Amino acid sequence: xxxxxxxxxxxxxxxxxxxxxxxxxxxxxxxxxxxxxxxxxxxxxxxxxxxxxxxxxxxxxxxxxxxxxxxxxxxxxxxxxxxxxxxxxxxxxxxxxxxxxxxxxxxxxxxxxxxxxxxxxxxxxxxxxxxxxxxxxxxxxxxxxxxxxxxxxxxxxxxxxxxxxxxxxxxxxxxxxxxxxxxxxxxxxxxxxxxxxxxxxxxxxxxxxxxxxxxxxxxxxxxxxxxxxxxxxx
Amino acid sequence: xxxxxxxxxxxxxxxxxxxxxxxxxxxxxxxxxxxxxxxxxxxxxxxxxxxxxxxxxxxxxxxxxxxxxxxxxxxxxxxxxxxxxxxxxxxxxxxxxxxxxxxxxxxxxxxxxxxxxxxxxxxxxxxxxxxxxxxxxxxxxxxxxxxxxxxxxxxxxxxxxxxxxxxxxxxxxxxxxxxxxxxxxxxxxxxxxxxxxxxxxxxxxxxxxxxxxxxxxxxxxxxxxxxxxxxxxxxxxxxxxxxxxxxxxxxxxxxxxxxxxxxxxxxxxxxxxxxxxxxxxxxx
Numbered sequence: 296x297x298x299x300x301x302x303x304x305x306x307x308x309x310x311x312x313x314x315x316x317x318x319x320x321x322x323x324x325x326x327x328x329x330x331x332x333x334x335x336x337x338x339x340x341x342x343x344x345x346x347x348x349x350x351x352x353x354x355x356x357x358x359x360x361x362x363x364x365x366x367x368x369x370x371x372x373x374x375x376x377x378x379x380x381x382x383x384x385x386x387x388x389x390x391x392x393x394x395x396x397x398x399x400x401x402x403x404x405x406x407x408x409x410x411x412x413x414x415x416x417x418x419x420x421x422x423x424x425x426x427x428x429x430x431x432x433x434x435x436x437x438x439x440x441x442x443x444x445x446x447x448x449x450x451x452x453x454x455x456x457x458x459x460x461x462x463x464x465x466x467x468x469x470x471x472x473x474x475x476x477x478x479x480x481x482x483x484x485x486x487x488x489x490x491x492x493x494x495x496x497x498x499x500x501x502x503x504x505x506x507x508x509x510x511x512x513x514x515x516x517x518x519x520x521x522x523x524x525x526x527x528x529x
Numbered sequence: 530x531x532x533x534x535x536x537x538x539x540x541x542x543x544x545x546x547x548x549x550x551x552x553x554x555x556x557x558x559x560x561x562x563x564x565x566x567x568x569x570x571x572x573x574x575x576x577x578x579x580x581x582x583x584x585x586x587x588x589x590x591x592x593x594x595x596x597x598x599x600x601x602x603x604x605x606x607x608x609x610x611x612x613x614x615x616x617x618x619x620x621x622x623x624x625x626x627x628x629x630x631x632x633x634x635x636x637x638x639x640x641x642x643x644x645x646x647x648x649x650x651x652x653x654x655x656x657x658x659x660x661x662x663x664x665x666x667x668x669x670x671x672x673x674x675x676x677x678x679x680x681x682x683x684x685x686x687x688x689x690x691x692x693x694x695x696x697x698x699x700x701x702x703x704x705x706x707x708x709x710x711x712x713x714x715x716x717x718x719x720x721x722x723x724x725x726x727x728x729x730x731x732x733x734x735x736x737x738x739x740x741x742x743x744x745x746x747x748x749x750x751x752x753x754x755x756x757x758x759x760x761x762x763x764x765x766x767x768x769x770x771x772x773x774x775x776x777x778x779x780x781x782x783x784x785x786x787x788x789x790x791x792x793x794x795x796x797x798x799x800x801x802x803x804x805x806x807x808x809x810x811x812x813x
Binding site for chain 1: 697698704708
């Protein structure tokens with residue numbers, strides 16, 4: 296469904312990604328793991344159009360999307376839950392969700408999507424009039440995911456959904472990811488929390504210094520000695 | 530209470546309505562685009578000339594002349610953004626200030642060149658209302674009511690529409706709105722048009738009360754900046770409240786001495802407040 300072929304990208308004279316190739320099939324959940332500074336967030340930002348592709352090709356359902364700016368990617372069906380959630384803190388929960396449904400196609404089915412999202416995360420319905428910035432970290436993550444879902448994406452990108460959250464809340468966030476998977480969405484998730492992310496994805500890629508070092512099914516990676524030693528502390 | 534003091538207070542409240550409209554427009558643009566339009570009051574001046582020529586010279590009915598002026602100044606706002614703001618969006622704030630400051634001198638000089646320095650009045654004489662032996666100018670009353678209607682309309686637009694919500698969102702997190710499918714550039718154009726329309730509406734209300742001349746912007750431009758800074762730049766509600774604080778200081782100061790000294794007092798108070806609360810009266 297989403298495919299990257301030898302994609303390179305960077306900031307100014309700094310190159311962060313070196314010929315990254317990956318493929319995600321419909322309905323699959325794929326993880327990208329790796330250390331700090333490996334280029335995981337850059338990869339997400341390239342896919343959602345925040346950073347331009349310098350070299351290589353990116354396609355969604357066979358359509359080239361390498362040259363589209365971020366605001367056009369949403370129409371194509373890519374939604375991005377950014378690192379650190381990045382909610383609009385002084386907008387209410389429901390206003391954040393409304394912003395998530397900004398594109399014309401999403402506005403037309405706003406009520407229906409809102410029902411779906413509130414069903415998925417009933418807590419948000421209770422908090423719908425509250426300012427997003429005043430909620431707990433876990434609730435904010437819930438809201439950030441819900442906001443991305445409002446555009447009814449084909450592919451959901453999640454950048455470090457567990458970052459900065461208490462261990463118990465991290466558990467809840469991974470339960471949210473399970474829920475989203477159950478809805479049949481295609482998910483690409485970046486995480487440092489290797490052990491837990493391998494529990495929710497089908498496959499994963501290991502990104503180191505801007506290049507894919509390893510890939511395999513979650514089971515394969517869980518059994519891989521290098522991953523176990525370097526990323527799971529086993 | 531002294532009846533003349535009460536009259537001054539009422540006139541102060543009425544003055545606040547128009548100032549609030551301009552403070553809202555300036556704050557809206559600053560909050561979203563992050564550039565201070567130094568020439569904002571001079572864009573109002575352009576609108577006042579438009580009304581003068583349309584109504585007083587070419588005989589266009591006043592409501593239609595006002596409508597044309599509002600649309601025209603909204604268009605001017607878009608033009609200012611495209612020609613002057615967009616090229617300096619990523620420049621240091623000082624360069625942006627110099628660019629919009631340059632526009633101020635350009636507009637004032639250009640108006641002097643085209644229309645000369647004479648004071649022109651649209652010649653609408655509205656009655657002075659008298660009640661309980663106090664005198665209130667009808668033009669000011671209209672300006673106040675229409676100013677408030679404009680402020681409410683802006684509030685509803687920002688609160689109830691998708692574009693309005695996007696405008697508030699972009700002021701809170703500029704970078705991430707792209708991920709919501711929002712084209713930042715288009716929002717900036719909408720905001721410049723709305724800011725221009727508010728300036729156009731203010732021009733209609735001011736043309737009823739004041740003569741237009743190329744430097745009319747200088748008489749209320751600095752007051753509007755003072756209001757915006759006092760309310761906290763970009764803080765719409767703060768600016769709205771500060772409009773009435775400043776207009777009261779000017780009105781009551783004018784009652785105890787004269788208007789000129791009232792302005793001196795208002796600006797002196799402003800400087801002192803900037804030492805005490807540098808981020809505005811309503812900063813958290």
